[in-house]
Amino acid sequence: MAGEVVVLVHGLWMNGLEFGVLGHRLRSEHGFDIRTFSYPTLHGDLGTVCSALAEFTERSSEGRVVHLVGHSLGGMLVHRTLSECGAGRLNGNAVLLGSPLNGSRAARGVARFAMLRPLLGPLVLEELAEPRGRAWTGANALGAIAGTLRIGTGQFFAHFDDDNDGTVGVSETIIPGLADHLVLPHSHVGMLFAADVAREIAHFLREGRFSGTAAASDGESPG
Numbered sequence: 001m002a003g004e005v006v007v008l009v010h011g012l013w014m015n016g017l018e019f020g021v022l023g024h025r026l027r028s029e030h031g032f033d034i035r036t037f038s039y040p041t042l043h044g045d046l047g048t049v050c051s052a053l054a055e056f057t058e059r060s061s062e063g064r065v066v067h068l069v070g071h072s073l074g075g076m077l078v079h080r081t082l083s084e085c086g087a088g089r090l091n092g093n094a095v096l097l098g099s100p101l102n103g104s105r106a107a108r109g110v111a112r113f114a115m116l117r118p119l120l121g122p123l124v125l126e127e128l129a130e131p132r133g134r135a136w137t138g139a140n141a142l143g144a145i146a147g148t149l150r151i152g153t154g155q156f157f158a159h160f161d162d163d164n165d166g167t168v169g170v171s172e173t174i175i176p177g178l179a180d181h182l183v184l185p186h187s188h189v190g191m192l193f194a195a196d197v198a199r200e201i202a203h204f205l206r207e208g209r210f211s212g213t214a215a216a217s218d219g220e221s222p223g
Contacts, residue, residue: 004065004092006032006205007057011072011098012041012124019071021193022201030202032067035060041073042121049123050085053077057090067092067205071192072168075099075144076127082138093141093179093208095201098165098188100172101144103131109157136177141208143180145197146173151187165191182210 006026008019016036023034037056039049057066068090070078075096082090100107107129110116117125136142152166163170167188174181182200184191191197203211 003031003033004067004205005060005062006034006067006069007053007060008034008036009053009068009070009074009077010036010038010041011070011074012121014041014071018189018192022069022198025195025198026202029198032202032205033064039077041123042118044122046077046080046123046127047085050077050081053081054085057081061091065092066090068094069097069201069205070094070099071097072099072188073124073128076101076123079134079136079142080127082140082142083136090140093143093205095204096142096144096173097191097197097201098147098168098173099144100128100168101134101175102172104128104172105158105160105169106153106155106167134175136175141179141204142177143182143204143208143210144173144175144178145182145184145191145200145210146170147186147188147191148183149185149187149190151190180204180209182212 010016016038019036026032027034037053068078076099078094079101107124110120147165148163150164150166155166160169165188170183186194200210
């Protein structure tokens with residue numbers, strides 16, 4: 001049987017296919033067994049989605065260590081699932097990629113336009129459009145990676161006065177209780193294709209902290 005399991009949770013407007021490169025790296029270079037959790041991002045309710053993620057994670061374990069990695073909105077689902085939706089027995093760690101758990105200025109900007117609100121869906125409107133005072137108090141190590149390459153549509157709807165990845169500000173990815181936080185030179189989507197991000201995820205999942213030595217020379221994918 002393969003080694004430790006990593007469940008990948010995608011973000012808004014995505015379906016999990018964008019994890020192809022990251023999943024391949026985590027599998028072939030770091031020895032993880034990769035599973036992808038897919039869910040509807042534009043309809044449904046948070047409780048149902050989080051319960052489904054908790055059940056999927058439990059089924060994926062097969063008695064092994066299971067970790068979670070969530071991108072953007074997926075990171076919020078990971079946090080909520082671990083905190084409130086029955087996955088508190090998870091025996092691994094979790095990494096959030098570009099997840100605005102401290103509230104999303106871009107989402108608030110889009111929500112000001114009635115015609116655009118349906119593009120966000122209820123999960124974003126209810127959970128990320130405003131700061132919710134989130135913190136982490138669980139036993140599992142929770143880490144966050146933020147990007148600083150400003151390529152993304154979010155910057156057209158938000159005024160960022162700090163480093164950002166084109167969609168999410170670095171400050172929006174920081175909440176109390178994180179075991180570690182890392183900033184890398186990638187865009188919001190581009191971080192999913194970066195080799196240094198994959199290495200840092202693998203290091204955190206196994207060690208509970210980032211190595212902090214990811215090479216900037218790995219470059220940025222379009223996105």
